[in-house]
Amino acid sequence: MEAKNKKMKMMTLDQLKDRDIGKIGTPERDKYEFDLRMELLGEMIKSVRKERNLTQEQLGELIGVQKSQISKLERSTKNVTIETILKVFRALKANVRFSVEMNESEFKVA
Amino acid sequence: MEAKNKKMKMMTLDQLKDRDIGKIGTPERDKYEFDLRMELLGEMIKSVRKERNLTQEQLGELIGVQKSQISKLERSTKNVTIETILKVFRALKANVRFSVEMNESEFKVA
DNA sequence: AAAAAAGTTATATTATATGGAAACTTTTGC
DNA sequence: GCAAAAGTTTCCATATAATATAACTTTTTT
Numbered sequence: 001m002e003a004k005n006k007k008m009k010m011m012t013l014d015q016l017k018d019r020d021i022g023k024i025g026t027p028e029r030d031k032y033e034f035d036l037r038m039e040l041l042g043e044m045i046k047s048v049r050k051e052r053n054l055t056q057e058q059l060g061e062l063i064g065v066q067k068s069q070i071s072k073l074e075r076s077t078k079n080v081t082i083e084t085i086l087k088v089f090r091a092l093k094a095n096v097r098f099s100v101e102m103n104e105s106e107f108k109v110a
Numbered sequence: 111m112e113a114k115n116k117k118m119k120m121m122t123l124d125q126l127k128d129r130d131i132g133k134i135g136t137p138e139r140d141k142y143e144f145d146l147r148m149e150l151l152g153e154m155i156k157s158v159r160k161e162r163n164l165t166q167e168q169l170g171e172l173i174g175v176q177k178s179q180i181s182k183l184e185r186s187t188k189n190v191t192i193e194t195i196l197k198v199f200r201a202l203k204a205n206v207r208f209s210v211e212m213n214e215s216e217f218k219v220a
Numbered sequence: 221a222a223a224a225a226a227g228t229t230a231t232a233t234t235a236t237a238t239g240g241a242a243a244c245t246t247t248t249g250c
Numbered sequence: 251g252c253a254a255a256a257g258t259t260t261c262c263a264t265a266t267a268a269t270a271t272a273a274c275t276t277t278t279t280t
Contacts, residue, residue, distance in 0.1 A: 182239090
């Protein structure tokens with residue numbers, strides 16, 4: 001990526017994302033935002049696991065899956081089902097919360 | 111279910127769930143808790159959709175799926191992928207938050 | 221630096237979530 | 251109460267998430 005526009009002074013992160021990845025709502029941008037979330041979720045698993053002083057193998061044993069599975073969940077850019085997420089955090093004795101907010105009102109789920 | 115125990119005065123909801131469904135951590139109970147969460151998530155979709163004054167068909171059009179699909183998401187006890195959830199709430203212009211908490215520390219994801 | 225442990229990746233299989241179509245049921249408006 | 255609209259369910263196909271195994275790479279320990 002080159003900075004061709006001489007007049008450009010500053011851009012917000014959002015402006016950059018709009019320009020380089022696509023506007024919010026476009027498939028490209030949505031995918032990016034989604035991947036980002038997935039990455040964070042994976043990091044979340046990893047950091048809680050570390051906090052509990054577990055190896056991937058040990059966490060796997062708690063859940064009943066191989067370590068390779070844990071590795072994937074921690075680093076995959078792919079999609080996950082809620083069931084899997086809950087299973088993992090349950091084993092880690094951590095609580096997951098989903099909440100939905102629209103405008104002012106916020107509704108908590110679980 | 112009968113109330114055989116004459117001495118029983120009161121029970122908390124948790125005690126009832128422990129007795130009738132199984133202790134937390136048992137597969138039965140975990141499934142129950144999970145179903146509950148899923149149900150709430152479906153209800154969440156429904157209530158936000160209603161808030162936006164949309165029919166299932168209209169919401170489906172926004173996302174690009176049939177109304178039957180929306181119906182399923184709103185009422186299914188089945189599992190869902192995060193991608194699907196995000197897709198729906200994105201269309202509803204609502205924000206979904208996942209957060210994970212263990213002990214005192216709370217980490218926000220997305 | 222060698223050995224052991226932890227983590228990653230590739231490949232393949234199985235289970236299941238997504239989705240459409242259409243018939244059906246329930247709710248709503250007149 | 252009837253018709254239309256909204257929602258649900260069933261049946262089915264397709265896509266993909268979950269998983270194991272085993273080889274591989276990276277990190278840690280001694």
